[in-house]
Amino acid sequence: MSKILIVAEHDGAKLNPATAKCVSCAKAIADAEIVVAVFAADGAAVAAQAAAVSGVTRVLQVDHPANAHALAATLAPQVAQLAPGYSHVFGPSTTFGKDLMPRVAALLDTPQLSDVMAAESATRFRRPMYAGNAIVTVEVAAGTQLVATVRTASFEAAPAAAAAAPIEAVAVTAELPTHTRFVSVSGARSDRPDLQTAARVVSGGRALGSADNFKILYDLADTLGAAVGASRAAVDAGYAPNDLQVGQTGKIIAPELYLAFGISGAIQHLTGIKDARTIVAVNKDSEAPIFEIADIGLVGDLFQIVPEIARLVSSGK
């Protein structure tokens, strides 16, 4: 039987939906016992949310003042403290999980699988390589403890449970380093839907030409109730903040609807949107590679088309 420890991602108050996606991945492994660990300064609220995810059998609440900010160097020894007895240790393939889990794997001297897209059994998984140009089936020797990050775009969040799982407080015995200190985080907190979970995403590329011009995409996004994304070229040029970047080195997303305006369709960008249900591309170059994968394509000038779409949608036409 598999016993799977999942490291919860949260902001101190709310459980990140990526955690319930890790639970879905764990549930794909037959007969798995699924335990979620919440590391926080005061994890009561988050632990209660984790206990309410279907499939979770137990929640470990690990409170410590050092856990006020998620620092890999501080969290890794605590995860390693809990890990004995578990066959798998999972975290999400977000920047949180990507930072933390390899540090855990090294402390445990186990291999790690990054970006798991499918669990075929307790020892067989699928993951992308080469910017998604190859999907590899990987087998781990039975009996090897395995650390993995779960590609969130590949899994639906596990639903709410009928009854909450028990929560258990665990004390930290691991020695925690002081060589790494949190200073600050600056995020463009917005009222818009979150890029990683939004059903609709309006995304812009270099063609937007300025941060000011990007506003037409925010307007359309507001009309559609969509999140805003950007290509790396747009982020590099300073038209959009870095947390909006979609692609191999940005966010991998799977919205119902992805609208790409003035994005050429470089392979590194397409990696980030392959799982979108419907891709719409607007580009003035009919030869742009993005049209090769778009479900609906329109050749034209985005500065004319974006406001027009917004007008048609808001007038119900």
Added chain:
Amino acid sequence: MKRILVSIKRVVDYNVRVRVKPDGSGVITDGVKMSINPFDEIALEEALRIKEKGLAEEVVVATIGPADCQQQLRTALAMGADRALHVLTDAAIEPPVAAKLLRKLVDKEQPILAILGKQAIDDDCSQTGQMLAALWGRPQATFASKVEINGDKASVTREVDAGLETLEVDLPAVITTDLRLNEPRYVKLPDIMKAKKKPLETLEAASLGVPLQSALQLLKFEAPAARSRGVMVKDAQELVDALKKKGLL
């Protein structure tokens, strides 16, 4: 001596459209252009800039891999690295093994910083830097977009899902680079000539006392499910109509 260790991996160039072999045993690499992993070029550039500011005295580049990797080490020397270390092996090296081998090089070189790429664009693992930091028992600042050295500390801005996070770490530390950290310099012809005279030391991987076999078996490579070309519409109205027909608006 204040030294920076930079690891560079030889990978299929990022412009190559990688294809899976028909028998599923791997990807086609015959006759394909190979380069320094783009994130590692950024790592080297950052190390060189730190040295140019007088905050370090020597930049050492290291790679783990077959004889062909010498090409990328020479390029790194031409970019400005002072010395190169080649851990020679024909074995497929996974991140835990790479991290253990790099840990040995850290013992040998005693750097104030080890700078790695945030991910190798072939395996896309994003593990080695974090693993090295754990094995070394030192801080890690991953996905860096800004690095400032202040005495025996570094302040590092990281690209995280929520935006930008700043950490302060004691040196020595491990940093992994994100794309916006810097723009690597171009190699000039005279530098290529000069690089030929710079020291390049070869170490047999097997001699470093790290077991090289991997714990994972790659059973099968497949091409991803292809998305096919859809329909073209002629204006915004047709686009909105098409979305409505699909039930998306």
